[in-house]
Structure formats: C-alpha cells, structure tokens
Amino acid sequence: QVQLEESGGGLVQAGGSLRLSCAASGRTFGSMGWFRQALGKEREFVAFIKWSGGSPVYADSVKGRFTISRDNAKNTVYLQMNSLKPEDTAVYYCATTKLPLTYTVSASFFDYWGKGTLVTVSS
Numbered sequence: 001q002v003q004l005e006e007s008g009g010g011l012v013q014a015g016g017s018l019r020l021s022c023a024a025s026g027r028t029f030g031s032m033g034w035f036r037q038a039l040g041k042e043r044e045f046v047a048f049i050k051w052s053g054g055s056p057v058y059a060d061s062v063k064g065r066f067t068i069s070r071d072n073a074k075n076t077v078y079l080q081m082n083s084l085k086p087e088d089t090a091v092y093y094c095a096t097t098k099l100p101l102t103y104t105v106s107a108s109f110f111d112y113w114g115k116g117t118l119v120t121v122s123s
Contacts, residue, residue: 001026001112002024002025002026002028002030002096002111002112003024003025003026003112004022004023004024004025004094004095004096004112004113004114005022005023005025005114005115006020006021006022006092006093006094006114006115006116006117007020007021007022007023007117008020008021008117009092009117009118009119010118010119010120011120011121011122012084012119012120012121012122013121013122014084014085014086014121014122014123015083015084016084016121017080017081017082017083017084018081018084018119019078019079019080019081020034020078020079020081020092020094020117020119021076021077021078022034022076022077022078022079022094022114023074023075023076024075024076024077024096025075026075028075028096028112029051029099029100030051030096030097030098030099030100030101030111031048031049031050031051031096031097031100031101031102031104032048032049032068032070032077032094032095032096032097033045033046033047033048033049033094033095033096033104033105033110034046034047034048034068034077034079034092034093034094034095035092035093035094035095035107036088036090036091036092036093036119037090037091037093037116038087038089038090038091039090041090043093043107044059045059045105045106045107046058046059046062046066046079046092047059047062047066047068047079048068048103048104048105049068049069049070049077050100050101050102050103051072051100053069053070053072055103056068056069057103057105059105061087062081062088065081065082065083065084066079066080066081066082067079067080067082068080077094079092079094081119084119084121085121086121086122086123087121088119088121089119089120089121090118090119091116091117091118091119092116092117092118092119093113093114093115093116094113094114095107095110095111095112095113095114096110096111096112097109097110097111098111098112
C-alpha cells in the first residue's frame with residue numbers, strides 16, 4: 001500500500017509562484033502525476049512524469065509555467081508553479097501508478113491518490 005501526502009499549497013497573488021510537494025510512504029516504482037479540481041468542475045490532468053524522470057507531460061494550460069520533477073531517493077514528486085493565474089485556483093492532487101507507465105493523462109490509470117492541497121491565486 002502506498003500513501004501520498006501533498007504539501008505546499010496556499011494563497012498567492014497572480015504572477016507569483018508556489019512549489020507543491022508530494023511525499024510517498026513506501027517505495028513506489030510507478031509513474032506520478034498531478035491533477036487539480038476547481039470548485040464545481042471536474043478533476044483535470046496537470047502534469048505527468050515517468051519513474052526515470054524523463055519526458056514530462058503537461059496540460060496545455062500550464063505548459064511553460066509549471067514544472068514537474070521527482071526525487072526517487074526521497075520518494076517525492078514536486079510541482080513548481082510559476083506565473084500563477086486566478087484560473088489555477090484548485091485543489092491539487094498527486095497520484096501514482098502501481099506500475100511504471102510511459103505516458104498517460106488519464107486519472108483512471110492512477111492507483112493511489114493523496115488528499116489534496118488547496119492553491120488559491122488572487123487577482
């Protein structure tokens with residue numbers, strides 16, 4: 001069983017930056033992703049990274065502003081968010097797969113989820 005815990009959320013002004021962290025308990029060899037869900041909207045894909053850390057994938061809405069990375073020695077994945085916009089306001093969730101995947105943007109392929117951390121971007 002893998003447990004995930006996000007941290008780093010908070011309130012920031014538009015144009016600012018935040019770095020989210022997701023610590024995994026237990027060793028995972030899976031791919032990891034970040035998703036977000038704004039109030040009244042469906043959960044949406046944000047970023048994906050393979051076990052090796054290569055070739056990350058981003059949603060078009062965050063490309064060029066967000067960076068996903070991972071430190072396998074620490075069982076931690078990060079999401080650096082720059083140039084934040086009010087529309088980035090959401091609860092951000094990290095997730096991991098049981099097995100390493102090369103590519104996916106679908107939440108259905110992720111087996112374990114954190115409880116989320118709230119990011120609020122004020123205008």
